[in-house]
Amino acid sequence: MTTHPGHDDVKAAAERIAGVTRTVPVVPAGPAAAGGAEVHFALDFLQHSGSFKDRGAANFVAAHKEAGTLPEAGVVIASGGNAGLACAWAAAAQGVRATVFVPTTAPKVKVDRLRALGADVREAGREYAEALAASRLFAAESGALASHAYDDPYVAAGAGTLLEEILTALPGLDTVIVAVGGGGLFTGTAIAAHHHGVRVVAVEPETCRALNAAVEAGRPVDVPVDSVAADSLGARRASEMALHWARRAGAVSVLVPDASITEARRSLWTDHHLAVEHAAATALAALRTGAYRPGPGERVAVVLCGANTDPATLGQSRSDGL
Structure with missing residues (x-):
């Protein structure tokens, strides 16, 4: 595979993980979501480990197993929680050891789940x-x-x-809205969206804006990390892949304040009974704040990417650890 994967790589991944990951449910958001637009939620937090990360982890492990490059020592990953959970789940499914390094600020709910999946969890640093x-x-x-x-x-x-x-669930999709951390979900989404002629809106917290800063600078650059969604979106810099596909797909990059993320998360619970983490609510915040304004009749999918959160914090302003 090349440094910058393409649509053929997405198709190959779909074949590898078919029947392993769950097909995403797509549901109408309701008339209050955005005036005049047709908005749907893509509920990918319903994956086995609680986030979209299962897709990449399952493809990574399966591809290396096919190639005979899975070592006796297993796999190791650093994560704020979700990628580690997905890696531990995918490794366990293949009978492979997983070691996961997390910052000391990782939410306890994620660390506890990592251990429950059999991962060797090691703490290192605050970011x-x-x-x-x-x-x-x-x-x-x-x-x-x-x-x-x-x-x-x-x-x-x-x-x-x-x-x-x-796209299978929503033929004629115009726009997909995704939250961005380091850019894994964004990159894959942009690849497929570019192939199918779908607009991509990349949403980041104002104080955690790795991709937005890379687009602005013309290269990946380090950014401060301080957001209510930093446990999932707290990459210090975006990947070269993400910047490449942001340019090629003509992605729309927008920023939202933490207060709007918290309010969007609360509304997903109170209005839709969806308990998600702040990263998932970041995508919806783009619509609620008007950072992205869809046109009348625009068919929009908002990706709700993860739900590894403590439900007790749904009515609070911050989660249990950035």
């Missing part, structure tokens, strides 16, 4: 970037296969299978 450095050292010393939460062609191609499924 994802510090956990990543520790995971790379572990890979070098142990011989474990290093996966990546978002900057891997197999992971991105696996994520792209989501839009293919959305």
Whole structure:
């Protein structure tokens, strides 16, 4: 596979993970979602590990198993939680060991689930970037296969299978709205969207804007990480793949404040009985704030990407750990 995966890689991923991951349910958001537009929610938080990350993890492990490149030491990944959960789930399904490095700020609900999936969980630093450095050292010393939460062609191609499924449920889709951290979901989505002529809206918190800053600078750059959604969207810089596909797909990049993310998450619970994490609500916040304004009759899919959250925090302003 090339550094920048393409639509053929997404199709190959769909074949590898067919029957392994769950087909995404797509449901109408209701008349209050956006005036004049036809808005639907893509509920990919219903994957086995609670987020879209299952797609990339399943493709990564299956591809390396096909190639005979899964070592005895298993796989290692750094994660704020969701990518680690997906990696642990995919590795367990193949009988492979998984070691997951998390920052000390990772939500307890995610750490507890990682251990329940049989992962060897190790804490390192307060940010994802510090956990990543520790995971790379572990890979070098142990011989474990290093996966990546978002900057891997197999992971991105696996994520792209989501839009293919959305299009099956919603023929004639005009726009897909996704939250962006380091850019794995965005990259895969942009690949498939570009192939099918669908607009991509990339949404980030104002204080956690790796892709937006990369587009602005013309190259990936480090950004501060401080957001209510940082446990999932807290990458310090976007991947080269994400920037490449942001340009090629002509993606719309928008920012939303933390307060709107919190309110969108609360509304998903109170109005739709959907308990999701702040990263998932970030995509919806783009519509609620008007950061992205769809036209009358525009057919829009909002990706609700993850639900590994503590339900007790649904009425609170911040989650249990950034």
